[in-house]
Amino acid sequence: MQDVTTKRTALTRAASAGVSGLLAGFAALAAAELVAAAVRPEAGPITAVGGAAIDLTPAPVKDWAIRSFGTNDKLVLQLGIVSVLVLFALALGLLALRHRRIGAAGVLVFGVVGTVAAVSRPDSQSWTDALPSLIGALIGSAVLYLLIGALTPAPVDGREPDTGRDRRAFLIAASAAAVASAGVGTLGRSLTARHGKDAVASRTAVLLPRPASAAAAIPPDAQLRVPGMKPFTTPNKDFYRVDTALVVPKVDATAWRLRIHGKGVQRPLTLTFQELLNRELIERDITLTCVSNEVGGPYVGNARWIGVRLADLLREAGVKPPSRGGRADQLVARSVDGMTLGTPVDAVMDGRDAMLALGMNGEPLPFDHGFPVRMVVPGLYGFVSACKWIEDIELTTFDDYDPYWVKRGWAREAPIKTQSRIDTPKPFARPGAGTVMIAGVAWAQHRGIDRVEVRVDDGPWRRADLAAQHTVDTWRQWSLPWKATSGNHTLSVRATDRAGEIQTEKRAKTVPDGASGWHTVVVEVE
Incomplete structure (x- = not known):
């Protein structure tokens, strides 16, 4: 009977230690989310580590993920990260039961991983991106240390502690940690949501003007009346989305700026969203295709875009195409999330309707598709032309700079195949x-x-x-x-x-x- 009781006690302690590890992980993530809301939501550990994982994943694996999970690939990645964290939190809790300080130190290791991921991201803006992971790890480490301490109190005056009373003390401490973490996490999510409200409000306020050059009317017989056929124009809600952003950027259009600079730029430009809206706009129906689209795949869609001719902006900045003696043959577009795409300057300035798009199918760009501004270049795969959430255009050369996808084995120039x-x-x-x-x-x-x-x-x-x-x-x-x-x-x-x-x-x-x-x-x- 004594053996059964001892085993039961050991199992209870082990389960409590596992719970302690989970609560420590919960506290760490909740605190990190609150700090990230104050610093920058994208600096949160889940987002930072997930982004780093995407960057380090070989191209064939990325392709497999897109084929297997489609637009849910990022959700699958996030769930995978959370699953790994749960397993390690359980393991650290069990380790702390025997080695309290080592277990607590293990939480700090995860903080270091999150910190390195956050500050090494392409969109990292300063050292403050390290704060969410660091502070979260410190709090998680302290929670684990305290909970394990409550679970294994030291003998007093040589007498064994009162097991029943100590179990109650542990439950009180664990409950307090859970409630506090939930409160902190809720506050963090609330503050993060507030960041997005300004962006949502700025999009709601956009009234797209009538284009100076409207799209031609779509012929009635461009759409076949065959059951099973997709519509000629793809609705925004059905338009494919393939990118590396774990969290869709919510950019306030009133604070957004676009910079055009680099080689051969005689007059650098900095433009606001309103300044683009006030320019002469064109409207065109253009089909986009993702390079990740398998034969017969779904990552192709057709939409009516409205925006500013990109060639006009480049000419205004004094840029000449290389075929006319220009110094730059590559246009590098940068997104607010750090993504870089390289486009041949000749393709942008050869007369095709390359544009900085402000609207899609009669409404401001959806956030998923690049609000406030994205690039659209007919005839090129998206990874060399369709930068979403764009904020910077640098003129350079293919010899001088390799954008994100080129560094990972994709082609520099990629016209769409028939x-x-x-x-x-x-x-x-x-x-x-x-x-x-x-x-x-x-x-x-x-x-x-x-x-x-x-x-x-x-x-x-x-x-x-x-x-x-x-x-x-x-x-x-x-x-x-x-x-x-x-x-x-x-x-x-x-x-x-x-x-x-x-x-x-x-x-x-x-x-x-x-x-x-x-x-x-x-x-x-x-």
């Missing part, structure tokens, strides 16, 4: 025998689509019917009626752009400059 996709029937669909409509989209931004062909099994390529082309910078829908017979069939599609280039059959991964190959769909006709 691609096509089958949207209906879906993979492994079971349509009935008879006439089945095969339909989808094709894109080759800034070149346009000239022809789409479909093949069933190993049969001949058949030319599909093309919907009306709106502009060469937008995707084009297509369809083909197929007399389906019973059995399994493989459907393939390929496109030809207006430069005469036929979409290649050769399969290529997304790294370094975009996926290639024919999209195929297997169906079973009943």
